[in-house]
Amino acid sequence: MRNYTFIALTGGPGGGKTTLIEELLSNSAWQNRTSVLPETIFMMRHIGISPREKLFQRVMVHLQMALEEGLDHALDHADHRLILCHRGSLDPLAYWLDRGWPEEEFFAFTGTTLEDHYQRYAAVIHLVTAADGAEEHYTCWPEAHRPEEIKDAVRLDRLIRKVWDGHPNYYRLDNEERDWAKKSQAAIRILTNLVL
Secondary structure (H helix, E strand, O other): OOOOEEEEEEOOOOOOHHHHHHHHHOOHHHHOOEEEEOOOHHHHOOOOOOOOOHHHHHHHHHHHHHHHHHHHHHOOOOOOOEEEEEOOOOHHHHHHHHOOOOHHHHHHHHOOOHHHHHHOOOEEEEEOOOOOOOHHHOOOOOOOOOOOOHHHHHHHHHHHHHHHOOOOOEEEEOOOOOOHHHHHHHHHHHHHHHHO
C-alpha cells in the first residue's frame, strides 16, 4: 500500500509537463509538499537499449515503477507529500502502439495489467501537446529537445489519451480557449482538489 499520493502527469510532446513542474517547484505553497520523479527516458540513454526494441518499453515500465516504489519507501511518511510523476508507468504503451505492436503483447511482455497501472495513481493529468490546438507554440529540434514534428506529436498525444482515459480520475487539459496561464491554473486547481 502506498503512503503518498501519486499523480501521473502525462501528455504528448510539448504539452507543458516540464513547465508545470518548474512552476510548482518555484511556488512556496507547493515546494515543501511536492516531490517530483523525473522522466525515465533520460536514464534510458545510458542503458544501451534501442527504442526500436520491445525491451526498451519493458525497461521503461519497470524503471518507472522502481523509482516510484523507492521514493514511497524512502520518504518520511508523516508529511503526506504529493508525488508528481513526469509520465506514468503506462505511457510506454502509447509508444509501443505507435510502433504498431499489439496491446495485449505489451501487458504479457511487461508482466502487468491495465489495472496494475491505473491503481498506481490517484489521478492522471493529461496536458495535451501544443501541436494540437496551439501549433504556434509547438517547437521541436533544434529549438527544443524533442524530435517529433507536429503530426507525430498529435498522434502520440492521442495514443496517450487512449491508454489513460479509462482511469477513474483522468483529467485532460486541451488547448482550446486556453493560453498557457489558463492551462497551468486548471492543472493546479486539479492538484489542489486532490490534496485537500
